[in-house]
Amino acid sequence: MVKKIFIVIILVFFAVMLLPLVKDFTPFQELSTTAKEYVQKGPDDLGAANLVTSVIVTYRGLDTLGEVAVLFIATAGVGFFLRRDGNKIKRKQRDSSQILQTGGAFLFPLILVLGVYIFMHGHLTPGGGFQGGVVMASGMVFLLLSKISTKINDTVLHLIESLSGAAYVAIGVLGLVLAAGFLDNRFLDLGEFGRLLSAGAIPLIYSFVGLKVGAELVGIIDNMQKDQS
């Protein structure tokens, strides 16, 4: 009883603390100075049709590098804690149903292609490296669930992950050497606005981010699945 009263008091306290945010909220009538600068100069400057992408990959590219690093550390942590007892006796697993197997075989390539599409078109349409990578990883999860016997080759996974991570940083350094700064996309030709091969290095960077994120998430799922039996 005392505990419940305590919880209610804390909730009321939070409500009082957050109330001014709601009460004094007025929608912004115009963009802030930084946002205005990005909106006005972004398309001409970087040549990306999707402004969100040009902010994430170029203007705030260092943050994205940090996010990818955080994801890498998370994957490493999961791998470290789950793979301690690898050589236990495997329990015999029941095959998944016919519907799931057929659906998995049909949908897995489509989901993979959708993921590749999302990160290749990150500079034109909503989405990008992270979203495409996650979609690809969920396709792999679907395959793992529908075909229990599927084994994922760890070496290939780690190779994809580390090579694309290294390539991401290498492109960043190339931007530093050949253009204005770290992760600057303008060392490649900006091309025609709105085409697939435009916006300099953004499609390249996003492809590497997508591959890296996809490989990392597949690694997490694979570790958890191997740990099941």
Next chain:
Amino acid sequence: MSTIIIAVLGAIMIAAAILAVYQKSLLSAIIAAGAISLLASVIYIVLAAPDVAMTEAAIGSGLTTIVFLFALNKVRKQDKDG
């Protein structure tokens, strides 16, 4: 119009959150937690932020749910083994 949609979705989200906390069955709680993310991604689309919506739908309601299900499976097995 969009205010009404957001209010309705927000109410369902709160209901799902309460369900996730008070649900006896852990499986249902995980599904309810995934539903919260799915509704949040719909709200992001209404607010014209498709990039965030894609991330939320794919990570929040997709992968997180799967990871939780794997973890639940593992915890159950350990419970059974003693």
